[in-house]
Amino acid sequence: MGDGYLHGIKEDIAGDGLFDQFFEWYDDRNSYAKKWKERTGGKVVGSLCTYTPEEVLTAANCLTVRLLGFHEPQDVTEPYLFAMFCPFSRDTLAQGLKGKLDHLDGVVMAHSCLHLRQTYNVMKHKLPVEFAWYLPIPNNVKDKYAKEFMASEIERFKESVEEWREFKIDENRLEDAITLMDKNRHLLRTVYEYRKDDNPHLTGMEALAMVTASELVDKHDANREIEKILKYLPSRKIKTDSKVGSRLIVIGSEDDDMSFAHMVEHEDATVVIDEHCTGTRWFWKEIGPEHDNLSQERRIGDRYCSRPACPTKDYAMDDGTRLRFLHILKLCGDYNVDGALLIQQKFCDPHEGDMVPLKEFLSEHDIPSLQLEFDVTLPLGQFKTRVEAFLETIGEEDLF
Amino acid sequence: MKYKVEPLKSWGKAKELRKAYFDNYVNARQSGGLRVCGSAWAFHALPYGLGEDIYWLTGEPYGAQVAFDKDANKQLQDVASNKGWAHDLCSYMRSYWGSIYADKWVFGGKWPTADFAFTNQICCSHSKWYQEVARSEKIPFKAIDVSSGAYEWIKGVDDPRITYIANQMAEAIEWMEKITGRKFDDENFIKHLKYEFRATSTWAKICELQKTIPAPLDEKAIFSLYSLATLNKADKSTAEYYDELYDEAADRAKRGIAAVGSERCRLISDTQPPWGFLKMFRYLEDFGAMSIGSLYTFGLQGIFEEKKDGTWGYRPTPMDKGIEINDRETALKLYAEWNAAKPEYQQFYDPNIKTRLMMHIIKEWKVDGVMLHLNRGCEGLSLGIMQNKDELSELGIKVMTYEGNMGDETEFDEDRVLARIDSFMELLGLEKIKKST
Ligand code: SF4
Numbered sequence: 001m002g003d004g005y006l007h008g009i010k011e012d013i014a015g016d017g018l019f020d021q022f023f024e025w026y027d028d029r030n031s032y033a034k035k036w037k038e039r040t041g042g043k044v045v046g047s048l049c050t051y052t053p054e055e056v057l058t059a060a061n062c063l064t065v066r067l068l069g070f071h072e073p074q075d076v077t078e079p080y081l082f083a084m085f086c087p088f089s090r091d092t093l094a095q096g097l098k099g100k101l102d103h104l105d106g107v108v109m110a111h112s113c114l115h116l117r118q119t120y121n122v123m124k125h126k127l128p129v130e131f132a133w134y135l136p137i138p139n140n141v142k143d144k145y146a147k148e149f150m151a152s153e154i155e156r157f158k159e160s161v162e163e164w165r166e167f168k169i170d171e172n173r174l175e176d177a178i179t180l181m182d183k184n185r186h187l188l189r190t191v192y193e194y195r196k197d198d199n200p201h202l203t204g205m206e207a208l209a210m211v212t213a214s215e216l217v218d219k220h221d222a223n224r225e226i227e228k229i230l231k232y233l234p235s236r237k238i239k240t241d242s243k244v245g246s247r248l249i250v251i252g253s254e255d256d257d258m259s260f261a262h263m264v265e266h267e268d269a270t271v272v273i274d275e276h277c278t279g280t281r282w283f284w285k286e287i288g289p290e291h292d293n294l295s296q297e298r299r300i301g302d303r304y305c306s307r308p309a310c311p312t313k314d315y316a317m318d319d320g321t322r323l324r325f326l327h328i329l330k331l332c333g334d335y336n337v338d339g340a341l342l343i344q345q346k347f348c349d350p351h352e353g354d355m356v357p358l359k360e361f362l363s364e365h366d367i368p369s370l371q372l373e374f375d376v377t378l379p380l381g382q383f384k385t386r387v388e389a390f391l392e393t394i395g396e397e398d399l400f
Numbered sequence: 401m402k403y404k405v406e407p408l409k410s411w412g413k414a415k416e417l418r419k420a421y422f423d424n425y426v427n428a429r430q431s432g433g434l435r436v437c438g439s440a441w442a443f444h445a446l447p448y449g450l451g452e453d454i455y456w457l458t459g460e461p462y463g464a465q466v467a468f469d470k471d472a473n474k475q476l477q478d479v480a481s482n483k484g485w486a487h488d489l490c491s492y493m494r495s496y497w498g499s500i501y502a503d504k505w506v507f508g509g510k511w512p513t514a515d516f517a518f519t520n521q522i523c524c525s526h527s528k529w530y531q532e533v534a535r536s537e538k539i540p541f542k543a544i545d546v547s548s549g550a551y552e553w554i555k556g557v558d559d560p561r562i563t564y565i566a567n568q569m570a571e572a573i574e575w576m577e578k579i580t581g582r583k584f585d586d587e588n589f590i591k592h593l594k595y596e597f598r599a600t601s602t603w604a605k606i607c608e609l610q611k612t613i614p615a616p617l618d619e620k621a622i623f624s625l626y627s628l629a630t631l632n633k634a635d636k637s638t639a640e641y642y643d644e645l646y647d648e649a650a651d652r653a654k655r656g657i658a659a660v661g662s663e664r665c666r667l668i669s670d671t672q673p674p675w676g677f678l679k680m681f682r683y684l685e686d687f688g689a690m691s692i693g694s695l696y697t698f699g700l701q702g703i704f705e706e707k708k709d710g711t712w713g714y715r716p717t718p719m720d721k722g723i724e725i726n727d728r729e730t731a732l733k734l735y736a737e738w739n740a741a742k743p744e745y746q747q748f749y750d751p752n753i754k755t756r757l758m759m760h761i762i763k764e765w766k767v768d769g770v771m772l773h774l775n776r777g778c779e780g781l782s783l784g785i786m787q788n789k790d791e792l793s794e795l796g797i798k799v800m801t802y803e804g805n806m807g808d809e810t811e812f813d814e815d816r817v818l819a820r821i822d823s824f825m826e827l828l829g830l831e832k833i834k835k836s837t
Pocket residue numbers: 086087088089113114115116253254345347348349350351
């Protein structure tokens with residue numbers, strides 16, 4: 001019996017079982033982490049943002065697990081977060097307050113949005129963790145000085161982890177961790193390449209399970225599993241060609257909502273690419289080998305500053321242009337996208353702050369979009385009709 | 401009346417300065433001056449390197465001004481909603497954007513477009529705010545990232561966290577030269593930087609006078625007075641006005657002149673008030689209660705420090721300490737470090753720090769209770785507020801909360817809030833001492 005994060009949709013996941021291991025890890029994440037601890041003697045660290053430099057934690061024999069919610073209404077966070085903060089940050093906190101994260105030894109907040117920061121601060125005080133670290137990450141990641149600053153923060157973070165773990169992270173260990181993380185990124189990118197094909201070889205839900213589970217398990221395990229999958233992918237078809245239907249991009253913040261992907265793909269539509277934190281934003285760019293005599297901290301930092309930016313970190317352009325939008329446009333072209341689903345978590349200011357120009361931008365580039373205001377803790381049935389209507393519109397456009 | 405009261409003599413001047421500020425912004429171009437817009441926390445002194453004819457418009461006080469005008473507020477909020485912006489975004493920002501879209505200056509006339517936007521980024525909404533301004537007004541935009549951690553994590557003026565902020569400012573100087581075609585004059589910048597140090601330190605000194613019983617000022621007045629620094633803390637007139645206000649408040653404190661004659665219970669508030677309902681502060685007076693200020697009004701612009709003896713008080717300026725500021729590099733470092741110490745920045749990282757600073761005020765300013773505004777209009781300053789409530793209560797402090805919105809009256813339920821105040825007064829053992837006016 002798993003931890004239940006799939007909410008019973010597991011039975012509905014038809015197919016050849018190729019991605020089952022990822023669904024299982026996603027579903028059993030807490031049991032996995034506990035067993036990992038027993039198996040390795042390492043520590044488990046909860047991460048509250050995709051900007052956490054996992055390389056450092058990996059090198060310190062820690063398993064980094066992305067903290068996510070349970071997608072169910074809860075009533076334990078009210079004393080700590082009042083109503084205006086996003087349901088995702090509340091749902092995630094609820095996991096901790098309900099004791100589901102008691103196996104965590106540490107928690108790290110990589111500076112991003114305000115909402116999640118509250119989750120971190122409550123967790124820091126209310127969870128039985130030995131280690132808590134707030135990691136300032138430059139907001140203006142494209143600024144000339146951001147990389148230098150990021151490197152100095154990674155250095156500080158590394159020192160604090162060393163102090164906690166009571167051993168020095170030597171260069172070899174850190175280089176191994178960089179290689180391991182990069183391999184995971186590379187493999188995920190390779191799988192994503194197949195999604196460009198007319199018949200994309202895997203569903204959006206499978207991709208979601210694969211990436212999200214990779215954020216939850218040891219990268220050795222994840223890599224092994226992806227390599228296995230890659231052997232079968234070239235000849236795999238997910239649906240009959242006509243059933244692939246409209247090719248969609250999902251854009252948003254955290255979206256590990258399997259049931260939503262499941263619902264969408266039950267229609268004549270397939271999610272072929274994403275731009276969110278439990279997807280491409282987490283793994284899109286590699287650190288790469290040593291070069292130009294840069295320190296390891298600097299190389300790691302450079303990657304976090306150069307990867308596709310989160311909306312809170314995307315304001316480098318003089319004229320207010322969002323670089324993120326250009327990246328989205330490229331993804332839409334590369335993956336031959338017919339339409340965009342804009343997943344807007346309720347109260348999520350960073351994404352709300354991009355929404356109006358994003359919709360205009362997509363429209364200027366003839367990409368139809370549908371904005372859906374999500375509350376991760378509420379049922380998705382309400383969206384069914386709107387998604388259907390949207391897909392019909394895209395389908396009609398295809399006719400002419 | 402328990403204490404003698406007198407009107408504040410310098411009140412009229414504060415009003416004049418405020419009016420002149422908005423008028424000057426509108427008229428800036430008549431004399432070839434530059435209009436600059438940005439957050440109340442922007443580095444106001446920096447653009448003065450471009451010349452003396454710099455006219456700021458800071459977004460938050462503008463948003464507050466809109467909130468005072470119920471009709472305009474509703475209209476401008478609706479305009480922002482119709483454009484597609486979420487209702488829960490910063491209500492000041494929404495009013496500001498609404499003004500641009502509606503081409504309406506809340507004081508009358510058309511919206512005055514800025515020459516460039518120059519802001520800080522600590523709240524998620526800061527850069528988004530001016531990114532949209534830049535897009536709508538088609539003007540250049542720059543934001544300085546100041547999210548480099550809590551002040552107590554920073555190890556002095558040479559810490560990389562300070563260098564990061566100072567470096568961005570150095571880069572911003574080149575950028576300003578490029579977009580305006582003007583040469584940057586370090587001397588003029590440093591002159592205004594000194595005004596800013598002076599104004600923000602003096603404001604903290606003024607707030608210290610609130611320790612006196614009876615308090616020489618009340619928070620209703622403080623709301624108008626602190627806002628001069630939010631408008632432009634680097635202007636000579638702000639520094640001079642605060643000097644004058646300090647003298648007057650000190651004199652009132654010495655002579656026992658009260659802001660509220662019936663003062664018998666001292667409270668502090670938190671975050672921006674619901675601007676359209678400041679009368680709730682009048683209502684407190686019926687019970688002999690008054691708000692002496694808040695971490696928000698003290699520390700939004702005032703710069704304080706924790707002293708060696710464990711108390712909290714104004715931070716002397718670098719000039720007070722005899723530090724010479726003659727070159728750009730020194731100036732930028734000092735500027736970055738001074739701002740990193742801003743009390744209201746600290747809660748962006750850890751509510752524990754905010755609780756600790758609030759406890760300084762509670763103890764040293766002899767405060768009986770705390771009113772926390774769960775302000776739906778400002779996610780930035782509401783951050784961690786429930787944790788603050790929890791921590792203050794655990795320390796035995798009497799706390800009330802009420803929900804509202806600083807800039808959207810539809811989210812304020814007056815009757816309910818007054819009923820909560822009644823209960824809080826009961827908890828504090830206070831009965832009405834006169835009829836509400
Ligand atoms: S959904 Fe938005 S507000 Fe919530 S944690 Fe994610 S980025 Fe932050």
